[in-house]
Each structure stands twice: as C-alpha cells, then as structure tokens.
Amino acid sequence: MTETRIDISTEEKIKEAARIVFTRKGYAAAKVRDIAAEADINLALVNYYFRSKEKLFEIIMTETIQGLFEKIQPIINNELTTVSEKLEGIVDHYIDLLLENPYLPLFVVNELMSGSDRFPKMTNNGNMFLHSHLFKQLWELRSGKKIEFHPVNIMMNMLGMIIMPFLARPLILRSGALKDEEFRGIIEQRKKLIPLWLNMMMNL
Amino acid sequence: MTETRIDISTEEKIKEAARIVFTRKGYAAAKVRDIAAEADINLALVNYYFRSKEKLFEIIMTETIQGLFEKIQPIINNELTTVSEKLEGIVDHYIDLLLENPYLPLFVVNELMSGSDRFPKMTNNGNMFLHSHLFKQLWELRSGKKIEFHPVNIMMNMLGMIIMPFLARPLILRSGALKDEEFRGIIEQRKKLIPLWLNMMMNL
DNA sequence: TTCTGTTTTAAACACTTGTTTAATTAAATT
C-alpha cells in the first residue's frame, strides 16, 4: 500500500465534490455552496482554485468525457476483433462505468440538450466513433446485406439498452417493482444479453 | 372552424410557456422571468395564477405524465392483441409523441433523478405498467421458455431504443454525422424496426 | 355613471448565489 489517500489536496477535494454535486443535480441546480459543503472547505476556495463555477464545470466535464473515450477508443479501433467482440467490450466497460457513476448519462445528455455549448470537447469525441474501425465494419455488414439499415442504428440500440436501466432506476426502485439487489442482478445479466441481442439484429 | 385560438386565456398562455421553458431548461435553470417573457405577460401574473413556481411545475408535470399514460393504457391493456401488436402500438405512439416534444424524456428523467420528489404522480403510473395485460403476456412468454430473462428487460430495451436517438440527437447533428432530414428518416424507419428487433429478442 | 370585483402592472422586498476582498494563518524560502 503506497497511497492510503488520507489527505488529498484541497484542489482535488473540490473536484471530487464538484463531480458529485454536478452530476447529481445538473449545472444550474448545483450551487457553489453545495460543492464547498460537499468538499468540506471554505466557499471562497472554489473560486480561488478554479476562477469560476463555469471553469470548474468545464474541467470536470473534459476529464470525465476524456477518460471515458480513452478507454473505449482502443476497443473500437482494434483491427483484430470482430464486430461482436467489440460490442461485447463496449457494453461490458460501459455498464461497469455506469454502475460506479449512475448519474453520468443523464448529466451528459442534460448538459448537451441545454445547448449552451458548455462543453465543446464532446463533439470531437462524437466524430471518433464515426471514424472508428467498428464503424467501418458495420458499413461492411450493410453492403454485405447482413443489415438493411443505417449502422448508426446499432450504436443507438446499444447505447439505449445500456443506459435505459440507469435512467429508469429511480422509478423502478420507488415503484417497488424490483429491489436494489434484483436490479443489480438484471444489470449484470444484461452485460451478456445485450451483445446477444445486438448479434440477432445483425443476423450474426 | 370553431376556435381559431387567437386569444387564449392568460392562465393557458403561462402554462404553455412554462411547458416550453421547463422542458427546455429543467426546473432550476428555468426562471420565472423566462416563463413570463415566453408567455409575453407580466412577471407577477405567474404567481397570481399559480401561487408559486413549484406549484406551476407540479401542474405541468402532472398533466404531461397523465396525458402520456392515458394514451398508452388502452394499448397495453387490450386483451385482444398479441405482445407484438402491443409493442408496435407503443413504439409508434411514443415516437410520434417524442417527435413533437423532443425534450420530454430528458425532462422527465432529469426531474426523476433529482430525487426531490417534485412529482409523486409518476410512481403510480409506473405501477400501471406492471399490472398491465402486456406484462402478464410477457410473464407467460417467460414461463413458456420463449424468453430466458426477466420481462422488464423487454420494456427497458423498447424504451431505450425509442428514446436514445432523441437524447443523442444534439450530438449527432452537431457532429455532422447526419443531417436533420436523414435523422427524421431514420426515426421513421425505426418505428418499424424496433418492434421487429423486439420480436427477435422474444423468439417470435 | 358609480360601484364592485377581477386582472394587470411597475416596483419593491427578501433571499439566494457567484464572486471578490481584506485580513489571518500556515508553509516555504532566505
């Protein structure tokens, strides 16, 4: 054990707190005072370390998105794997990420929808998908008549099936339809099921 | 033509404006002054007609959710239709609704996630799904070994595949991957494709 | 018209919220 992490720098404390509060409440509802409280530091320190709320937000976003795509990039650009293998990799990785950070998808989409251009980094990463080896393979499936629709449909379906349970979770739990452990179990099963379903769609 | 709708009551004007601003920006970011401006009425009138921002929000939410489920209820409880037919109906109806109101899913989920219990009506409607004829049919599929997983997976997949494109739209359009007409075209195709894909999952 | 109740308005109020300031404490440097 090299780093017991007993004492983190104030700067890092603020960033972790900001991640929590921003993702939980969204940009507008997340107050600087909330972040300071969550980090257990003085209010003024937020602006001392990160000139403004907006700047802090940008940094958090950039790091989050960056980290996400850095892990997915090698998967979707591996020239040695099949489409199915790639999708398995993405699904598995993505679900793990969301299990740790359930509010992330909502957060991302929410800020994206607000149209306020608060994080421009996103758009570039979107392009990364389109120029990936995976996408090339999907286009080949199309020209080979294995699928009769635009490849983007596969991506939408994959992401939709991955994300949906996390969006619906509060509703599902509150309604009592499932207990939390059951929910976790279903999520875990879906890691295997989603790639299977996607294969069916591609006639593989 | 009985009602050319030239002059709507102030109360209705505020509600329509609130719907627009709330769904576009979320509860916290939607300012009462924005709503007043959108409705083109005096600021104080908002509180005159609806005692508070919170009350106004509750009313909007209740009406929206109510309207949504009222249209879906007869579909999922029709005892004369097959699972596939029901799913076709839901998909078709839901997509049409979202085409008119693209911000709705984000809005709903967002407010749901905030956990602030700003609209309790939702939970009841969630139960409606679980006690529907559709759900009974899905359970029968399970006991008949047509599907080897919890029926709730079908619902999640359906909703995920329906909603995902709308969540991703801003990203897709900004990245230039698709033009707006192409996007609309794909959505239209998905009305047919999603039920097909769902059938595959259920081995139907 | 005059009276009555309703609707609308401009202004103000009270509180929130992002940011800054000026002073204090802690740490590093000489």
Next chain:
DNA sequence: AATTTAATTAAACAAGTGTTTAAAACAGAA
C-alpha cells in the same frame, strides 16, 4: 528568525430570482 509566498477564512458585494404589494386598468352590474 525574518521574510516572502501560498492557503484559508469570514464578511461583504452585486446581480439574480421567487414572491409580494399597492396602485392602476379593466369589465360587468346596479
């Protein structure tokens, strides 16, 4: 130890925001 620099704090500021007020405009009835 003395000096300088960085980190932290409580307080204040200015703009924003939900809500209220008190007066004005309006509509219908007597």
